[in-house]
Structure formats: structure tokens, C-alpha cells
Amino acid sequence: MAIWIEEDAKILVQGITGNQGTFHATKSVEFGSNIVGGVTPGKGGQTVDLGQKEVPVWDKMTVAIEATDADASVIYVPPRFAGAAIIEAADAFNDVKGTGVIVCITEGIPTLDMVKATAHVRSIEGVRLIGPNCPGIITPGDTGGAKIGIMPGHIHAKGRIGIVSKSGTLTYEAVAQTMSIDEGQSTCVGIGGDPVNGTGFIDCLSAFEKDPQTAAVVMIGEIGGSAEEEAAEWVAENMSKPVVGFVAGMTAPPGKRMGHAGAIISGGKGTASEKVAAMEAAGIRCANDPSEIGAVLLKSLKDAGLR
Amino acid sequence: MNIHEYQGKNLFRDAGLPVLAGVHCTSVEQALSAYDKLNSKVVAVKSQIHAGGRGKGTLYNPVNGDEVMQGGVKIAFSREDVENYSTNILGNNLVTKQTGASGKIVNNLYIESGCAIEHEYYLAILVDREEKMPLIMASTEGGMDIEEVAESNPEAIHKVHVDVNSGVTVEQATNLAHSLGLEGNASNSFVEMLQGLFTLFVEKDCSMVEINPLVRTEDDTMILLDAKVGFDENALFRHPDIVELRDLSEEESTEIRAKEAGLSYVKLDGNIGCLVNGAGLAMATMDVIKLYGGEPANFLDVGGGANEEQVKTAFSIILEDPNVKGILVNIFGGIMRCDIIARGVISATQALGLEDPLVVRLVGTNYEEGRAILAASDLNIHTAETLAEGAEKIVSLIGGDE
Numbered sequence: 001m002a003i004w005i006e007e008d009a010k011i012l013v014q015g016i017t018g019n020q021g022t023f024h025a026t027k028s029v030e031f032g033s034n035i036v037g038g039v040t041p042g043k044g045g046q047t048v049d050l051g052q053k054e055v056p057v058w059d060k061m062t063v064a065i066e067a068t069d070a071d072a073s074v075i076y077v078p079p080r081f082a083g084a085a086i087i088e089a090a091d092a093f094n095d096v097k098g099t100g101v102i103v104c105i106t107e108g109i110p111t112l113d114m115v116k117a118t119a120h121v122r123s124i125e126g127v128r129l130i131g132p133n134c135p136g137i138i139t140p141g142d143t144g145g146a147k148i149g150i151m152p153g154h155i156h157a158k159g160r161i162g163i164v165s166k167s168g169t170l171t172y173e174a175v176a177q178t179m180s181i182d183e184g185q186s187t188c189v190g191i192g193g194d195p196v197n198g199t200g201f202i203d204c205l206s207a208f209e210k211d212p213q214t215a216a217v218v219m220i221g222e223i224g225g226s227a228e229e230e231a232a233e234w235v236a237e238n239m240s241k242p243v244v245g246f247v248a249g250m251t252a253p254p255g256k257r258m259g260h261a262g263a264i265i266s267g268g269k270g271t272a273s274e275k276v277a278a279m280e281a282a283g284i285r286c287a288n289d290p291s292e293i294g295a296v297l298l299k300s301l302k303d304a305g306l307r
Numbered sequence: 308m309n310i311h312e313y314q315g316k317n318l319f320r321d322a323g324l325p326v327l328a329g330v331h332c333t334s335v336e337q338a339l340s341a342y343d344k345l346n347s348k349v350v351a352v353k354s355q356i357h358a359g360g361r362g363k364g365t366l367y368n369p370v371n372g373d374e375v376m377q378g379g380v381k382i383a384f385s386r387e388d389v390e391n392y393s394t395n396i397l398g399n400n401l402v403t404k405q406t407g408a409s410g411k412i413v414n415n416l417y418i419e420s421g422c423a424i425e426h427e428y429y430l431a432i433l434v435d436r437e438e439k440m441p442l443i444m445a446s447t448e449g450g451m452d453i454e455e456v457a458e459s460n461p462e463a464i465h466k467v468h469v470d471v472n473s474g475v476t477v478e479q480a481t482n483l484a485h486s487l488g489l490e491g492n493a494s495n496s497f498v499e500m501l502q503g504l505f506t507l508f509v510e511k512d513c514s515m516v517e518i519n520p521l522v523r524t525e526d527d528t529m530i531l532l533d534a535k536v537g538f539d540e541n542a543l544f545r546h547p548d549i550v551e552l553r554d555l556s557e558e559e560s561t562e563i564r565a566k567e568a569g570l571s572y573v574k575l576d577g578n579i580g581c582l583v584n585g586a587g588l589a590m591a592t593m594d595v596i597k598l599y600g601g602e603p604a605n606f607l608d609v610g611g612g613a614n615e616e617q618v619k620t621a622f623s624i625i626l627e628d629p630n631v632k633g634i635l636v637n638i639f640g641g642i643m644r645c646d647i648i649a650r651g652v653i654s655a656t657q658a659l660g661l662e663d664p665l666v667v668r669l670v671g672t673n674y675e676e677g678r679a680i681l682a683a684s685d686l687n688i689h690t691a692e693t694l695a696e697g698a699e700k701i702v703s704l705i706g707g708d709e
Contacts, residue, residue, distance in 0.1 A: 080544060110542035111434055112512055115471050118439045135641075150611065152641040152672055167587020168611070169639040172671060173694075176639075193586060195436045222587050225436040248590035251575070251597045252606070255405070259571040259586025259608040261541065262436065267454045272594075289595045290588075291695040 002187040003162065003207040003214070004101050004128060005072060007141030011148055012070040013038035014085050015077035016048050016057060024076065024105075024150050026050045031153035032144015036068040061092035065100070072101040074136060074148045082106040083113030086129060087120050094124045103148045104132035104198070111261070114196040121198060129198025133260065134190035135168040149190065159184020161297070162208035164201055165220035166193050166227075166260070170248060170290060174218045177294035183301075186214040193222065193260025201231035209239050215306050216242040218293060219284065221275055223249030224262045228275040236282035242300040245279045245286045246293055247272045308538045310552045311355040313417040315516075315534030322507045325500055325530050329419035331355075338393035341418040342386055349421035352392040354379035354401050356411040357557040359535065364403035366395060369412060375399050379413070382421070389418065414556065422530060427520035428487060429453055430501075432508045435468065441508065443467045443475070443501070447487055449520035475505045492527040500529050511549060512542030561624050568620040570609055577602025579701055580625035580634040582618070584609050584643055592637045595694050601702035604631045611642050618651030622659055633664040635701045637694055638671070645669040645677030653684050664704035665689065668697040 011028070015021040016038025025035050029050045037055045038048060044059030058064040061073065073093075077085045086104055093100025102121070109132050121129045130137055136149015140156040147153045151172065161178045163185055165171040171190050178185060189204050191197055201219060208214045217239075221228035228247060235243050249272040252258050254265040265271050276286050287296045301307040313331040320326050330341035342350055354361050361379035368375055376395040383389045393416055402410035427449030435442035446464045448456045456463055465486045469475050480498040484490075489497050508516050517535040524530060543550050555563060565572035571586065575593070579601045583589035586608045593603035605628065609621050625631055638648045652667055668691040669677040681688050689704065691697035 079541060108541045110512055110545075111514065111539045112441075112471060112509060112542065115434060115439055115441065119471070122439075150642055155671065165587070167585060169583075169585025169641065170587035170591060172639045172641055173588065173591075176670065195434060196439050220587065222590060227437065230437065246591070248587045248594065250594040251603055252590055252593070253573075253575065256573050256606075258573060258590055258606050263586060263590070267457075288598055289695050290591050291595075291693040 001211050001213045002139040003189070003204070003211050005137055005139045005146045005148060005187065007139050007145040008034055009071040009139070009146040010034050010036045010068055011146065012036060012061070012064050012068065012073040014061070014073055014075045014089060016040055016055070017043050017046070018076060021076040022048060022050070027153065028147045029053060031147040032141065033147045036070055037064055039064050061089050062096055065092050065096040069097070070100070072103060072148055075102065075104040075106055077106060079106055079108040079110070082109045082132060083117045086117040090121045090124050090127045090129070093127050099126035101128045101130065102198075103130045103136050105134065105136055105149055107133040109133070109194070111196055114194065118196055118198055130189060131192040131197060133194040133197075134192030135171055137187065137189045139187045140185055151188070151190070155179070156188070157184035160186055160213060160215040162186050162204070162211070162214040162217040163188040163220070164204035164217065165190055166222045167220060167248060170220050170246070173290045174220055174246070174293055177290065178218065178297065180294040181298045183297070186211060193262050195225065195262040201227050202234045205231060205235060205239060205243070209241060214241065216244070216297065216301055216304070218297060219243055219245045221245065221247040222260065222263050223252050223258065223272050224260070224264050224270045226270065229278040232278040232282035232284060235284055242304045243284045244293065244296045244300050245284045246290055247275045247279070247286065308540055308543065308549070308553060309357045309557070310536055311357065311415060311554065312353065312534045313355055313415065314552045315536040316417070318507065318511070318536065319531055319534060322503055324503050324507070325496070325528065327420045327422055327530060327532070329417055332393070332416045332418055333397070333414060335390060335393045335397065338389055338416055338418055339386065342383070342389045345418065345420050347420035348384070350383050350389065351419045351421065352381045352383050352389060352396065353417040353419060354396050354413045355415035355417055356401055356406070356413055357554070358403050358405040358411060360403035360405050361401065364401050364406070366399040366401050366413070367410065369398070369400040379403065411557070422522070423525040424522045425525050426523045428522070429456070429519045430521045431515065431517040432505060432513070433515045438468055440468045441471055441505070443469060443483065443505070445483055445487055449522070453519065469505060471509060474509070475502050489523070493523050493529065496527065496529040500531070511546060512539045513537060514539045561627055565607070565624050568617055570607060570617060570621055570624070572624055573606040574628060575603050575605050576630070577604045578630045578632040579705065580604045580628070580631040582607050582609060582621050582625060582634065582636045584611065584613065584638050588637065588639060592635065592694060595698040596635065596702065599695070599698040599702045601698065601705065604628055613643060615647065615651040615654060618648065619655040619658060622655040622661070626659060626661070631663065633701050633705045634666070635697055636665070636667040637697060638669050640669065640671030640674060640677070644672050645674040646680060649677040649680040652688070653680065653686060656686055656688070664701065666691055666697050666701040666704065668692070668694060
């Protein structure tokens with residue numbers, strides 16, 4: 001088990017003929033992920049060389065899912081087309097098999113396009129959206145695993161720690177920290193740094209709580225919004241497994257967007273110290289420094305009798 | 308992206324929304340002829356800067372720092388008043404609680420007709436991140452700081468979530484009008500205005516529209532007396548008309564240059580420059596510098612696939628800040644290879660003749676090669692294995708210089 005994505009999941013790539021699509025699909029194949037093909041409107045019937053294998057391209061998601069029985073799709077299309085790509089994928093998964101996971105890597109999608117896309121995805125019960133503006137999701141396997149996104153595969157190993165994060169490179173830090181105490185990962189989910197996204201912290205925490213492979217969770221937040229505070233409240237009431245955390249942006253000034261479109265303290269709300277206080281109050285041990293995540297996690301595992 | 312009030316009012320006027328007559332001016336002469344043209348008993352003389360709190364701000368002489376006038380928004384009852392106020396505003400430095408102590412030089416004025424105000428309200432439209440829907444907020448406590456109202460009297464703020472596809476329904480708008488105590492003509496005027504304003508919000512991809520105050524006049528019509536309008540940067544590609552409204556003098560020039568180079572940079576007040584890949588890690592790097600007793604000089608994210616040239620641009624932007632006394636480079640190589648970063652760091656330090664202490668931490672893809680390249684150079688580059696070690700080193704290296 002893992003969450004949402006099994007290690008042998010069948011994966012489609014939307015925008016597979018673009019630079020980003022081909023590059024990252026090739027990396028996924030190198031990692032051992034089961035990329036079954038891709039979609040680029042107008043390029044149906046072609047094939048794409050992904051190094052170790054060649055995969056077919058379709059014009060539309062419905063045809064691609066019918067042909068491959070894909071479990072998931074990953075979107076590398078440019079921002080102005082990404083909202084429509086999400087909606088197309090959601091409808092296609094719903095029509096063909098009723099379930100599917102859509103992972104949107106694209107950064108820079110207009111917020112109102114995401115308002116429309118997330119409303120559409122929410123109206124379809126079996127379909128999940130991860131991202132946008134995220135590194136993706138990875139379930140490391142015994143050999144390889146399902147790497148759906150842009151994360152460096154080689155830093156991961158199969159294990160029992162679930163990771164959920166708003167940030168890309170900080171997720172990699174968290175992965176490295178679990179490895180430093182000889183722990184691997186069940187699934188790592190980048191939920192993305194945009195103000196409006198699909199899957200949130202609570203979705204991930206709730207799935208990790210139910211997942212028998214996951215023993216503990218690392219949760220990485222950052223300034224902006226109140227998702228961390230809401231997640232903390234949820235953890236206090238519902239989570240039996242240990243959760244440790246880190247929140248980036250203690251020194252961020254108010255009113256300034258810190259790289260991610262959603263990382264902004266506005267009207268005095270969304271500060272890192274409020275988030276850490278809410279998380280600590282919910283029993284989530286927080287590291288002051290990403291280099292301490294391993295030590296904090298180890299302590300939590302020991303206290304829970306897991307080490 | 309933000310625009311000036313007068314630009315927001317023009318957008319409102321074009322959309323048929325109720326605003327008063329007004330003229331944008333950049334000189335005292337223009338202000339006087341605007342007064343003559345408006346033919347209104349009283350006019351408002353309003354400083355135009357991209358920051359709130361203008362009315363309660365203070366104007367200072369930018370050369371000698373002497374206080375010139377209290378208040379960046381003035382009501383003028385005569386031609387002499389207009390002359391006096393515009394002279395005191397234009398070219399002077401307006402400090403408000405949103406500008407920070409350095410303030411902003413006022414280069415633009417808006418001269419607006421007066422009206423007979425019966426009551427002031429607050430109205431805003433923004434995107435609620437948690438509900439993933441547009442949200443309308445309104446209150447009868449107009450003219451006040453909304454954060455203060457939220458703190459002291461949260462029941463006074465009425466909230467309505469709106470479906471982006473269907474827009475504000477008549478029922479939603481009418482209910483909100485009634486919550487604000489508006490009846491009859493005032494309610495009808497409010498409903499029409501709100502539907503139009505929401506349509507504008509969606510059509511122009513606004514990130515926020517704030518009207519403080521929205522006013523009810525003595526004859527029960529609603530007028531948008533303020534216009535704070537922000538746009539979603541990600542959607543500007545479909546709004547060339549909005550891009551033209553950008554006033555670059557209101558933005559940090561280094562931040563603009565960084566954006567052009569594909570970097571994300573925010574200047575801060577400390578003395579340790581940071582160069583990092585990833586927004587979250589860049590914030591964490593600033594935090595850890597602070598944790599070890601230093602002060603970060605900037606936020607800088609070089610992004611996921613930076614090349615040698617971008618690394619060089621990043622260094623030159625960091626070094627433009629005269630406060631910078633040392634630099635910490637923190638890279639977790641994913642797509643980005645550490646050997647490429649190492650070469651970029653070496654060529655940038657050579658090209659720019661960097662003399663300040665430099666600490667580099669490389670992990671992830673090809674980190675051994677990256678570290679070997681740095682070690683083989685005869686430049687004064689310190690390396691670190693962890694972020695904590697890197698922060699500790701740069702803080703102590705800077706302390707040693709003092």
C-alpha cells in the first residue's frame with residue numbers, strides 16, 4: 001500500500017511532446033515508473049522516444065485512457081492551457097473508468113482558471129487533482145516506483161514515512177532527512193505553492209492515517225493562507241500516527257510574495273509563527289531548521305514506540 | 308500587479324460603475340485646470356501611490372526630511388486650497404503605515420468631485436483560498452481599517468461566496484444589501500453596482516478589488532469613492548490593456564530585473580545575501596540564517612533549471628545591495644545539477660570580482676562533482692554539508708570582519 005498511487009501505477013503524460021514533458025517522462029522511465037503514453041492535441045498517432053522505451057501519443061485523454069487503462073496523468077502543458085487540460089483529464093477519467101489521479105506540475109496558471117478547474121474536479125467523486133505548481137507525487141517501490149513529477153528519484157527509498165509539502169526543494173530536504181535516520185518513504189506528495197490547488201494537507205493526512213504502510217508523517221508548510229492551521233486542528237482530532245512539521249517563512253516580511261504565488265502574509269494573516277503555534281498546539285513537533293527534521297522525527301518515532 | 312486609484316476609477320467608469328468625475332494630474336497647473344473643469348464646490352485632492360493609508364499618512368520633503376503636511380488626501384473648498392495641497396503633495400515623500408518608513412514619492416494626483424455622503428461602507432472582492440471561490444466582504448464600518456474591524460467587531464463583516472461561472476445572483480446581492488441596512492433605491496443601486504463590479508473582477512482577472520469607502524449619498528445612490536485594484540500576474544498574458552497600466556516607478560527596480568531574468572527576488576534589510584533553488588527552501592534559508600544570529604539581505608529563488616548565466620545575474624543582483632557583507636548559496640540539486648551550479652558560482656565570482664565571504668552548500672544530483680569543482684578552485688569559497696552548517700559559517704565569517 002501507499003496513498004493514491006501504487007508503485008506500478010500506469011501513467012499518462014499530458015504535453016508529452018513538449019520539452020518539459022519529454023524530459024521528465026524520460027526521467028520517470030529511468031526511475032522505473034510505468035509511463036504508458038501521452039497526449040498532445042494534434043500529435044495523435046506519433047510516438048515519443050523516452051530513452052528506454054517509445055510510447056504512443058494520442059490527441060485526447062479519453063482515447064488515451066481507453067487504450068491504456070491509465071491510473072494517473074501528469075500535466076506539463078503551459079499555464080494558459082493547463083486549466084483546460086485538468087478539466088479534460090477529469091472528464092476523461094470519469095467517463096472511461098470513474099477514477100483517476102491528475103498531477104499538475106505547471107507553474108503560473110491564472111488563479112480564476114484554477115477556481116474553475118478545482119470546482120469541476122470537486123464535482124467528480126472518483127477523481128483527484130494534485131497541484132498545480134508542485135513537484136508531483138512519488139511512491140518509491142522495491143525496484144523503482146511511481147515517480148509522477150519532477151523530483152529527483154534517486155534520493156528516495158521505499159519505507160514508512162509519508163511526506164506532504166507545499167514546497168519542492170524543501171520536500172527533497174525532508175526526504176533526505178528521513179534517509180539520514182534510516183527511514184524510507186511510503187508516498188511523498190507536493191501539494192504546491194499556489195493559492196488555489198486541488199489536494200490539500202488534510203486530504204493527505206487523512207490518507208496517510210488510513211494507509212497501513214505509513215507509520216508517521218512529515219508535513220512541510222509555508223507562509224500564506226490558513227491550510228496549516230486547519231490541518232493542525234484536524235490532526236488534533238483525528239490523527240493517531242505521529243506528525244512532525246516545518247514551516248518556511250519565519251523571516252518573510254508582510255505583503256511580499258515570496259516566490260510562490262500563494263506565499264504571502266496579507267492583512268497580518270498567514271504568518272509562520274501562527275502556523276507553528278497551531279501545529280505545536282495540535283501535538284505536531286516542529287523543527288526550527290530543515291536540518292533538524294530527521295532528529296525531530298526520530299524522537300517522535302521513539303516516543304511512539306516505533307524505533 | 309497593482310494600479311493607481313485613478314486607473315481603477317477609469318476601469319470602473321468604462322464598465323458603467325458609479326464613480327464621481329475626476330481628473331488625473333501630474334502638475335499643480337493641471338490640478339488647477341482640473342478644478343476649473345470639474346466645477347464642483349468641493350473637490351478631493353488625492354495622492355496616488357500604490358499603498359493604503361494615504362489619508363492618514365504624512366508628507367515629507369525628500370531632500371531635507373522636513374514635514375510638509377499631514378494627510379495625503381485633502382478636501383479642497385477653493386482654488387487656493389487645490390493649489391496649496393497639490394504643491395504640498397507633488398514631488399514629496401508620503402509615509403503611510405503601508406509604505407514603511409522610507410515612504411513613496413508622489414508623482415501623480417487625482418482631483419475628484421465631491422458628493423454629499425450619508426454613510427460609508429466597506430466592500431471587497433477577493434479569492435478565498437480555503438473555499439477556492441471568490442468571496443465578497445462588506446461592512447457598514449466604511450473608512451476603517453478592515454483588519455481592525457475583523458479584530459474588534461467581526462460580526463460587522465458580511466461574507467458571501469460566489470460561483471465564478473454564474474456570478475453574483477440578484478438574490479445574493481439583495482440579501483447582502485439588506486444585511487448592510489440598505490433599502491429601496493439604495494438597495495437597487497447596490498445590487499446593480501455589485502453585479503457589475505463582480506463581472507469586472509472576473510473579466511479582468513483581478514486578485515483583489517477593495518472599495519473603502521463605498522458611500523451612500525443623501526439621494527440614496529451608491530458610489531465607489533475608492534478603488535484599490537490588484538491583478539493576478541499569472542493572467543496578465545490575456546490582458547494587454549491592464550499591462551499598459553503598470554507603473555514601474557512604484558516597484559523595486561532590482562525585483563523587476565530579477566523577474567526578467569526568470570529569478571524571484573525580494574529585497575530585505577539584512578546583510579547576508581542568499582541564492583537558493585526553490586521558494587520554500589529560499590525562505591527556510593533566510594529563517595536559518597536568522598536562527599544563527601544573522602540577518603538575510605534578500606529572498607532569491609533561481610528556480611528549478613537555472614543556467615550559468617542566471618546564476619551570474621543572481622549574484623550581480625544580490626551584490627547591488629550595498630548592505631550585503633557575505634553570501635550563502637544553498638542548492639538542493641534535483642533537475643538542477645550541482646556541478647553546473649558550482650561552475651556558475653566560480654565564473655560569477657570571478658567576473659564580478661567578489662571579495663565578500665561566500666559559503667556554498669550543495670546537495671543532491673552530482674554534488675560530489677560540484678564540491679570537487681569548488682575545492683579545486685583557488686577562490687575563497689567555503690563549503691558546508693548542511694544548511695545549518697552553512698548558516699553558522701556565513702554568520703561567523705561576517706562577524707569576523709567587524
